[in-house]
Amino acid sequence: MSWSFPIGRLLGSEVRIHATFFLLLLWVGASAWGIGGAGAALSNILFVMALFACVVAHEFGHALMARRFGIRTPDITLLPIGGLARLERMPDRPFQEIAVALAGPLVNVVIAAALWLAGFGPSTSLALETSAGAFASALLSVNILLVLFNMIPAFPMDGGRVLRGVLAIFLPRLRATLFAVRIGQAFALAFAAYALWSGNFLLGLVALFVFLAGNAELGQMKSRAALSDLSVGDAMLRDFTHLSPDAPVSAAAELVRSSDQSIFPVVGRDGKLAGFVEADAILEADGGGRIADVMEADVMSLPMSRPAGHLLDVLGERHAIGVTGPSGRLVGYVTQGSAARLLRRRASR
Structure with a gap:
């Protein structure tokens, strides 16, 4: 944050x-x-x-x-x-x-x-x-x-999440979220009215948070529903160039200048994801060193068979996620952009 x-x-x-x-x-x-x-x-x-x-x-x-x-x-x-x-x-x-x-x-x-x-x-x-x-x-x-x-059952406060959980026992999760969010926003309006009447500034901020956070989570649930029949493999980029951790930065910089790829998976000798490196980082470091020195090593991968909705949980804080096949070797990767394009295609159907 x-x-x-x-x-x-x-x-x-x-x-x-x-x-x-x-x-x-x-x-x-x-x-x-x-x-x-x-x-x-x-x-x-x-x-x-x-x-x-x-x-x-x-x-x-x-x-x-x-x-x-x-x-x-x-x-x-x-x-x-x-x-x-x-x-x-x-x-x-x-x-x-x-x-x-x-x-x-x-x-x-x-x-x-x-x-x-x-x-x-x-x-x-x-x-x-x-x-x-x-x-x-x-x-x-x-x-x-x-x-x-x-x-108080004002989603996404704790009481609202309990309410959504109870509703989800009997209803589809998206519908349960919709009910919980609307009830929470009714409470938010009541909080805001009381905040204006009493001059309670902090309660007004709580009301704003409840209203906006509820809308955000409802939007995410709708995105999940749109992706419910797709897998991570459906969202991945399959045609890409990868780099070795031991590759010289100078050689990689030459590759970047002739490619429109903005982020490169770094793959070890075992075929597994070792990191990601952005094209800009390679160009800034041009002149010496290895890719291992400039790559982002704190990365994660998901199996290609995992439901595509899981991407919404992890892509918000990461530029890219590796995608692995049954053997655990890298077969592709998903960026925030490729996931957004998949969502737009689904929304236009």
Whole structure:
């Protein structure tokens, strides 16, 4: 996600903070300073940081449950309106989606229960409290509120994903998504109306996110439906030139100048994909070195028999995906452009 930067890795996922999060801390600190001075500002900033630590724990609940179903979570980003765990794909089975969606709020239930058992009851005031007991009580209350708010059936919030999962038990997944998105957008309009009435800027941002993210996921589901009878092999480029990792960059540069190919698979002696290298990267490095020095080695491949819809899960963050035959050797590759052309052909039918 743009405007975000990494702060470390935890449990296999990169944790990132969006730059606008610091604007939230600045706003909270300034507001509290005007009411209660430096002590109140520090207390409120610390409270927001503790709250967002709970939000990160919530997102790791999703990530760890997704891992049980073989789904990676490349990164978790902290935003002013909450956290976002970016799963490499959403579970296809309804009960798996329900489990992943519920795992996040369950973490907040555990945190609230732990604080309760430690002797801290819910607080009715969340502002300008400086004692440790008041701080913990307010944190308990906010975790309860996080559970209640996240379980509102406003897709793609957790409650909305649970709703989509339940609907998908009885309906085709696209139709279940359509119902869940429309219900979520109705909630988004209600959030926006209340935000305008109350002046709650953050709730307005949540409303905008719910509305736009719901549309985006519905569009992706329609794309999947359009590709439902196709395989990855149907989208791959079959006529291409590949390079060896040991090939000199200077020789590859001569090849690039006489070719209209913009990205080159790099194939090892075993016939398997070792990386990709873009034509521009070869030309920029012309003068010395090997292809292995300039190629992108963090690549992935899919079997040519895999449903083409899987490309939508992986191509968003990658320029190209290798395609393998039964033996595991490279037989082609798919770029964002070739996948888009396949979708356009299907849309025009």
